[in-house]
Amino acid sequence: MESENKKSAVSDVGAWAMNIISSVGIIMANKQLMSANGYAFGFATTLTGFHFTVTALVGLVSNATGLSVSKHVPMWELLWFSVVANVSITGMNLSLMLNSVGFYQISKLSMIPVVCIMEWILHSKQYSKEVKLSVLVVVIGVGVCTVTDVKVNAKGFICACLAVLSTSLQQITIGSLQKKYSIGSFELLSRTAPIQAVSLLILGPFIDYYLNGKFITNYKLSSGAILFIILSCSLAVFCNVSQYLCIGRFSATSFQVLGHMKTICVLTLGWLLFDSELTFKNIMGMFIAVLGMVVYSWAVEAEKRSNAKTTSYTKNSLTEEEIRLLKEGVESMPLKDVELAESKDFGEVVAMMMEEEDGMDSLFEGMVLFTPHQFTDEQPHQQLVEDPLKHPEESQSDDTVNNNSNNTLAEAGASAEEASHHQQLSEPLDENLFSSLQTLTQSQSQSQSDPISPSPTTDPTTQISSASRKKRRASFRIGYARDRTYPPDLNNHNDDDGHDADKNEDDASQSPSSIVANPIDTSLSDSQFKNKKDETLSQFDHLKSQISEKLDAARLLIASVSSARKDSISRRRKAAEDLNLASANHAHLEQQLEVACEAEDFETAERISDSLASAEKEKQTLLLALKDAEAHCDTIDSQMYHALDSQIAAEQECASLLQHFAKDAENNADLVLKNAQILSSKEIDDWFSSSQVLEAKKIELDIESHFINEARSRVSDSIQHSVEDDRNEKEILCKKKDVLAKELDHLLDLVKQKEMEIDENDTRIKAVDERIAAVVSDFKEIQSSINAKFDDLQSRLSQMHLQSEALSTKRKEIDRFLTEEEERGAKLRELVRVSEDEAKVYQEVVVLRKGLKSSILKSREEKLRLAKTEEELTLDVQMLQQEVSAARGSLQELSSTKSSIQQNISSLKQRSLFIDKRVPELEAEKKVAAVARNFKEAARIAAEAKSLGVEKDSLEIGLQKATSELKKLEEDIKDTVDRLQTTEGLILSKEKEVAMARFQRLLLISGAATAERFAALERGDTNEANLLLAEAEAANDEAKKLQPTYNFKEEEFLIPKQFIPVELVSNLGRKQLAELAASAHFPASQ
Structure with a gap:
């Protein structure tokens, strides 16, 4: 038992070690892969899809080679788990994008209590006070060392809640599925990984596009990026397997609590490898978190041991009772x-x-x-x-x-x-x-x-x-x-x-x-039984061959008819498609005919009419072909029905044959059973004799009794031995607890001692500051006194000049004074040299900053000028478009007026022609009436001819007036058309100028954003750098769209090749500014 416990402990430690090492490794690999200073592969969801793809391939290879066995899990369970896991991954990415780092860390820490609550709700799992306290300590410790700024917004809060709930449910589901279907961690992972891989590879690029605004197809892969992607996928296999293994061996709560050891390892490795800042707050938080993990492990182990002792005692008691x-x-x-x-x-x-x-x-x-x-x-x-x-x-x-x-x-x-x-x-x-x-x-x-015995007479012994x-x-x-x-x-x-x-x-x-x-013996001869069996089997085989032949023939017929039916359906579909195309062509020709008629293009209309007639004939031909295809389909369908009827008949015949065979076989079975009953009665005596022989084996019961007694003693000894090991282990744990308590007290004493030393050091610092202040004040008094003495000395020296007897003494004083002044002058000259050098440096920095600033201002002024020019040109284009719209309206009015005038002229000309034709006729009629002496009629005709003459005169006047108006309208229309064409040309020119100004401004925006991104990367602000990169790419894309339209070339415009960020100009030193000016081709002596 001890060796098994040791093996289990070693395997548990191995699982945790593999999880921590693989998780920390994949974090470091992804940091290099996804950071802006690395390969800038910002497609986290798609990368997760790659991870699960490699994991699924490893599972398939393992199942194919026999290293693992695939077990059955219902598909709906796998789909449900995959949906929860994908929601967890997407929610985490959205939470990281929408929330601050501090709130993201708080949401991750909240998974521990959420997992505990969900396990209590779903599985009625209870936790001891020690476990709850240790969980609280771990949460506080990890929060202290990771949580910095906390900013909350509505979308981020919803995404964080969704991510926490889905992640907790996913981890709980991993353990429950392994227990429910008795499936191993790797087997479960190999079943869920393909579904997650497929779904993430399909949805991942779109989620990543929502997150960072870029498609993975636009990313340029390099050999280094491919290498790190392969490394990340390889580490992901171990990370996924160890995660399933740890959750299966322990629980989701233990995985969450002890999994924060990865956070501590990441912080430590970041300090060692990437020069990340590691403050006293981080160290204290990591210490508290490790302490909480130790307490949690101890509490869980104590809870397991108490449950194991109760179970062992119950099992041993029942075993002893069964023995008794x-x-x-x-x-x-x-x-x-x-x-x-x-x-x-x-x-x-x-x-x-x-x-x-x-x-x-x-x-x-x-x-x-x-x-x-x-x-x-x-x-x-x-x-x-x-x-x-x-x-x-x-x-x-x-x-x-x-x-x-x-x-x-x-x-x-x-x-x-x-x-x-x-x-x-x-x-x-x-x-x-x-x-x-x-x-x-x-x-x-x-x-x-x-x-x-079936005999009716039985003796008392029987x-x-x-x-x-x-x-x-x-x-x-x-x-x-x-x-x-x-x-x-x-x-x-x-x-x-x-x-x-x-x-x-x-x-x-x-x-x-x-x-x-x-089993009973029979007296039926083996040969007879074998012959009957062989005969029946041969009949059955023959019957099966007949049935198989009939059914195969029916199936072949159906298969051939089905193939013909598919061909006929495809033929009908092709005919229908041809008919649809012909109908569409016919409708198009009719539309063209209508347009030609409206345009009075009768030649085109005639040609289209001929094409329309041929199209109509083609349409009728295709319609007949479609009808033939449908009729052929109907024929094939009827053949299919007949084939189906033949199959049904064959199956009915087979059923009838099997029923007859079953009846015959049942009769044979009754006969054989009756013979078996008769033969079994003859074996009763042999059975009694055999049972009497078995009575002789009674002595073996005593041996079994001895085994049982020995087993009782062995069980009692094993109980004592088990209890003794547990007691020894309890003593060791108690001693270990005392040592840990002493160590904890010692650490607390050290903390208090360091706090006292810090207070004492602060007191000393204050005293030193006070002494410094006192010395400074003392020097001020000494300096004032020296100044006073110097003045007094000067007065005395002036007096000594007046006294001739003190000339020698005065000369000595003068020589000493001159020496001191020379030394002072040397010092002053040194100070002057240093000051001049520093002034020169500052002057150079000022010149550099002014030059760089002027360059920045020029770019800014150019950008503003272009924006203003673009705005003014846009207004001009709008005004010209309004003029074009007004001119087109005026042109329409002039065209309608011209049409009405032309109609009026046409009617006037027709009336004039009528009058010209009618007047000679009236003159002839008047002559006829005069000759006939019908003077009234002649007078009437003369009056009518006169009125027509007057009307003709008025018509000629109106026709001349209408003709002059028509000429004037035609001139107006021509002027309007010319003005419209001129305005449209101006609009095109203005639009090109607008596009040119916008193109230059977009190039300036793109260059400036790129430069600002470089500055953000220098500051280490990755989020800002990503936003600036997206802005630069958007401006560049829009400029590229304008470039082919107006045939712009960047070389034609005076766009600076180097852009300078304002923050770098204000923050860099002289050397860096000089390098920046040199890179921008800006002379340092300017």
Whole structure:
């Protein structure tokens, strides 16, 4: 047991170590892969899809090579898990994008209490106070060392809640699926990984596009990026396997709590490898988190040990009770029973016994310890005469029962073979003393008892034996069969015949799953049985061949008709498509004909009319072809129906043949069964003699009793030994607890001592500051006193100049003063040199900054100028478009007026022609009337001719006026058209100027954003850099769209090649500014 515990502990540590190492490794690899300073592969969701793809391939290879076995899990379970896992991944990415880093860390920490609450709700899991306290300590520690700024918004909060709930549910589901379907961690991962891989590879690019605004197809892969993607996918396999393994071995809560060791490792490696800042706050947070993890591990281990002790005590107590009852209830009686299945547990069997009407003297009466060789060595291998020509359904049912029996016997034989190494008395028994106890119910005992002879006359001995057998049938048997395997050719058959009414009553209460038959010998000759069997089998084979031929012929007919039907359907579909195309062409030609008629283009209309007639003929031809295809489809359908009818008829014929064969086989089976019943009665005497021989095996019960006594002593010793180990371990843990408490007190004392030292150091710093202030004030007083003394000395020297007797003394003072002044002058000259150098440096910096600033201002002014120019040109274009719209309206009015004038001129000309034609006619009529002396008629005609002449004059005046107006309108229309064309040309020119200004401004925006991105990367602000990169790409894309439209070239415009960020100009030093100016081709001497 100790070695098993050690192996389990080693495997647990290995699982955690693999998870931590692989997780930290994949974080470092992804940081290099996805950071802007690395390969800038910002497609996290798609990368996760790659991870699961590689994991799925590893699972497929493992299943194919036999390293792992794929177990069944319902598809809806896998789909549900995959949906939850994908929502978890997407939610985490959205939470990281929408929330601040601090709130993202808080949401990750909230997973621990959420997992605890969900396990309590879903699985009714309880947690001790120690576990709750340790979880709180871990959350506080990790929060102290990771949480910085906390900013909350509505979208980010919803995404964070969704991510926390889905991640917690995913981790809980991993453990529950492994326990529910008894599936290993790697097997479950190999079933879920393909579904997640497919879904993430399909949806991942779109999610990444929403996150960072870029498609993965636009990313340019390099050899380094490919290498890191492969490394990340390889580490992901170990990370996924270890995650499933840890959750399966422990729980989702333990995975969340102890998993924060990865956070501590990431912070430490970031400090070691990437020069990340590691403050005192981070160190204290990591210390608190590690302390909480230690306390959590101790609390969980203590809880497991308490549960294990309770379980072990209960198990050992039950085992000892079973041994005691077994010893008291052993009865010396022969037994030749075998186990088929343990269909009832101990309580059900006892309840069944108490309900029997015969009753028993003792609870364990009829319980016999036996070994398999008690009936395998003594009984010959016999065969049961069974009719092989039974109904197929009955035969299938019997075969199922026999197969189950053989499987059970094979399992019992394997168990007995494993236990054959423990036959000697000196060898100890294992803990599972009754792991192979075989429970035989009433029906099993009944099948082994002696069936009553069919003879109507029985003697008293036979009646007594029958009563005894009935009593035994009401009992149950327990056998301890662990020393020999069954022979491989031992078969169990069901013998339900040859029993009297008592047997039938017992059969009514028999368990369906506990059917055991005793093989009986027959006197039927093997040759006769074999001949009958061969004859029936040959008939059955012939019948099956006939049925197969009929069904194959029907299937072939249906297959051929189905193929022809597919061809006809495709032909009909093709005809319909051709007809649709012809109809569309016909409709298009009709539309063209209408347009040509409206445009009075009658030549085109005539040509289109001819095409329309040919299209109409083609349409009719295709319509007839479609009808033919449909008729052919109908013919094929009727053939299909006939083929189906022939198949149905063949199947009916086959059913009829099988029914006739079943009747014949049933009659043969009744005959054989009757013969078997007659022969079985002859074997009863042999069975009694065999049972008497088995009575001689009674002595083996004493040996089994000795085994039981020894097992009791061994169990007691093992209990004491187990308790002793637990007590020793408890003492060790208590000592370890004291040591840890002392270490904790020592650490607390050290913390207090360091705090006192810090306070003392602060006090000393204050004292030193005070002394510095005092010294400074003292020097001020000394300096003022020196100044006063110097003034006094000057006054005295002036007096000494007046005194001739003190010339020598004054000369000495003068020489000393001159020496001091020379030294002071040298110092002042050194200060001047240093000042000039510094001034020169500052002047150079100022010149550089001014030059760079002027460059920046020029770019900015140019950008503003272009924006203003673009705005003004846009307004001009809008005004010109309004003028074009007005001109087009005026042109329409002039066109309508021209049309009306043309119609008026046409009507005037027609009227004038009518008058010109009518006036000669009236003159002729007037002459005729005058000749006929019809002067009234002549006067009327003369008046009408006169009025027509007057009307013609007025028509000519109107026609001249209309003609002049028409010419004026035509000139106006021409002027309007010219003005419209000129305006449209101006609009095109203005639009090109607008596009040119916008193109230049976009290039400036793109360059400036790129430069600002470089500055953000220098600052380490990755988010800002990503946003600027997106802005630059957007401006560049829009400029590229304008470039081919107006044939712009970047070389034609004075766009600066180097853009300078304002922040760099204000923050860099002289050297960096000089380098920046040199890179921007800006002279340093400017």
